[in-house]
Amino acid sequence: MDVDQLLVAGAISEIAAEEWDALHPGLPLLSHAWLNALEASGCVSSETGWQPFHLVLRSGQRLRAAMPLYLKSHSYGEYVFDWAWADAYARYGSSYYPKLLSAIPFTPVSGPRLLAEPDDIAAQALLLDGLKQLLQQYQLSSAHILFPEGQTQHLLQAAGWLRRDGVQFRWENSGYASFEAFLTTLSADKRKKIRQERSKLIKAGISVRRMTGDQISAADWDFFYQCYCNTYQQHRSTPYLNADFFKRIAEHMPQHLLMIMAEQEGEPVAAALNVYGSEALYGRYWGATRMVPGLHFELCYYQGQEFCIEQGVRYFEGGAQGEHKLARGFKARPTCSYHHIARDEFAAAIQRYLQLEAAHISEYVDELDERAPFRRS
Known part of the structure; x- marks a missing residue:
């Protein structure tokens, strides 16, 4: 034995x-x-x-x-x-x-x-x-x-x-057919606000692309890390993670990584990194080189929700803090x-x-x- x-x-x-x-x-x-x-x-x-x-x-x-x-x-x-x-x-x-x-x-x-x-x-x-x-x-x-x-x-x-x-705050995908279908579950004022936020970004010339796994290039990683460090610098803090860490996860677990990049007039201006499995998407890191109103909500919430709907992922874990997540359809848990x-x-x-x-x-x-x-x- x-x-x-x-x-x-x-x-x-x-x-x-x-x-x-x-x-x-x-x-x-x-x-x-x-x-x-x-x-x-x-x-x-x-x-x-x-x-x-x-x-x-x-x-x-x-x-x-x-x-x-x-x-x-x-x-x-x-x-x-x-x-x-x-x-x-x-x-x-x-x-x-x-x-x-x-x-x-x-x-x-x-x-x-x-x-x-x-x-x-x-x-x-x-x-x-x-x-x-x-x-x-x-x-x-x-x-x-x-x-x-x-x-x-x-x-x-x-x-x-x-x-x-x-x-903490979690969003649940209740089998929505589309992001618009999710919006119909919200109150009229919240629905209107989200549509206005997204419309203003389009008028500001912001385009967004989502990349997973090997679609994320070395240049994308370099820009993301710049954004990640900017977030800490704005809070007069030091990043916990270094560039080598992100290089390693890109190499060894790309199938679990979702990067969302925002561009304005062809120039990248913000990026967010999420980790996901079959059941949940985890919002992790975000940063920007140019502050555009509503950009944080787009990259950190709406794009993640759309991804979950398209991929059939049930939960979007928004993490701790941030009561503003409530207005975006997240619930306290x-x-x-x-x-x-x-x-x-x-x-x-x-x-x-x-x-x-x-x-x-x-x-x-x-x-x-x-x-x-x-x-x-």
């Missing part, structure tokens, strides 16, 4: 791609190619505060289960904000960092985190036990699992992890994260805070639902 063994992989490259990808249900942002591009390009490393620490369960030579895991020395790039928790630790003379984090780096996308065959709950439970063992072994403050879905949530609840609620705090006194204080926060989140979701742009029956 094969013996189960929990191990830590210091790089995703230590795990065969076909083994890793066999454990998750086709989510491109959780694929070996995506995670390896982050690590091989240096975007995810101990130097950037994201030390790979992937937890794997092997039964003999077979990879039975795995968890994307990182040893974090800060809280950047997570989209679940725990800076106040770190400050509380510091005020009491304790160290919050490093901490363990299971997530897709720089990516607030929900999905499985305990990767195993759907009916292998025992393997998933062993991963959770292994995670707690790592906390004790390295005397770490906490472990965090961000945006989990499915069986992972049930196991975390049963294990007594602290739940934190959040909100609850998300969550789970947290295990090693010290009981901090865990109790954080739990009280999360209970209060959850009530506010619930009220906020109700408010957003009341502001939905769809026609009333």
